[in-house]
């Protein structure tokens with residue numbers, strides 16, 4: 446009975462494979478993280494990422510099949526991230542998926558990684574009430590999108606420079622807190638006072654983001670201050686980030702019909718963001734949807750769920766890389 | 776049919792070769808319209824059309840492939856990785872063996888057979904570094920680093936030799952005043968993956984011991 450999708454994700458530094466059924470139930474989801482490999486670079490190093498993918502991809506697929514207790518005959522299609530992402534990383538996932546599909550006689554569909562993220566809140570149970578405003582915040586992406594339903598998606602605003610995750614990583618590096626930056630900066634912030642008036646770029650206009658000015662302000666403050674209090678710098682940085690994110694969400698929600706706000710991506714793990722988003726939703730009367738953290742970071746289950754959308758719509762992009770694939774495309 | 780599939784992606788022109796018992800039945804290089812375009816890696820995307828076209832043209836199915844021989848480089852890093860990822864996925868899904876062979880050895884074999892002399896193969900890497908191999912009927916040496924630091928020591932045991940590989944001019948340069956034979960051969964002849972398959976068969980491996988692209992970390996660096 447071929448009623449399952451095998452999802453494969455290698456757009457950045459996580460090698461992932463998952464088996465998902467048509468209802469979005471996750472039979473298995475395997476992610477081999479490279480975080481330790483990249484820690485010494487303070488960010489993702491593309492060449493190292495691609496090299497690691499090639500070692501980890503087949504073991505990840507094997508484990509996904511065995512945890513789900515299924516065989517290739519149970520697979521209806523393979524969905525694999527075709528972009529956006531790092532070219533070397535994408536090529537490994539795409540070529541592996543293509544040859545698995547040839548060997549097993551299964552169709553292979555190229556999936557937009559961003560559509561995977563946007564659908565991640567509906568894994569395991571349908572939680573999103575449409576129309577929805579979605580905030581995707583991670584190391585790779587920062588944008589607001591509007592979803593009339595699961596497949597009709599439009600971009601509301603993206604970042605002009607750094608992603609939120611990059612801003613966190615850079616702040617963490619400047620503060621000597623380690624990598625990845627999100628959890629360590631958030632933790633330090635909780636012990637500090639937001640006493641430094643860092644700028645909030647683009648706060649009062651539109652739905653686009655910009656974080657490079659904030660990052661530079663932190664750098665300037667650190668070089669000009671004799672003995673900066675790491676906790677206070679972190680708290681001031683996080684307060685600025687949160688104010689920007691929440692203000693943009695509020696503007697997006699109030700400007701159009703909206704039943705829920707969905708926050709996804711690695712930065713959705715931030716306790717500060719979860720608390721602020723919850724306060725906003727209570728205030729404006731929309732439902733807040735925060736998927737479990739395991740679906741918030743890069744994973745293959747979200748790619749598999751998006752694959753079901755593609756199958757249901759009958760769209761099947763070629764499994765070839767598109768490094769800069771926009772959200773409007775499949 | 777009991778087919779051997781050869782995959783070589785160490786140069787910008789991806790090659791798929793299909794054959795049986797050492798005889799080439801299909802070589803994507805013989806069909807210019809199938810060639811991957813030269814140029815940036817973004818354009819070199821997809822091996823599967825080469826393979827499906829090859830199978831179609833010889834009237835075979837995918838399950839008739841019983842063995843894969845894959846070029847693991849060195850060469851273009853992204854392109855080699857593409858070929859190895861494809862080979863590994865196919866080996867796993869068809870449960871057939873895959874045999875790794877370096878691009879240096881393939882170039883060495885062709886040159887050795889043609890000239891009957893030891894072959895120095897040089898492939899350019901970053902920051903003046905190179906992969907340099909010595910082939911004399913088998914791989915007799917392989918080093919990574921600045922060629923000027925080790926090449927003289929490497930060729931000392933051999934007399935006359937011939938140079939091959941895309942960086943062979945560098946080798947010629949390092950022996951001023953000496954007549955060095957230039958083979959003119961700069962990249963892999965993918966037919967050899969099938970025609971000399973007997974040389975590579977004993978390296979047959981399966982998941983979980985799948986090949987990885989050859990990198991400088993796999994070669995003890997010259998110091």
Ligand SMILES: [Zn+2]
Nearest residue numbers: 562583585743
């Ligand atoms: Zn992502």
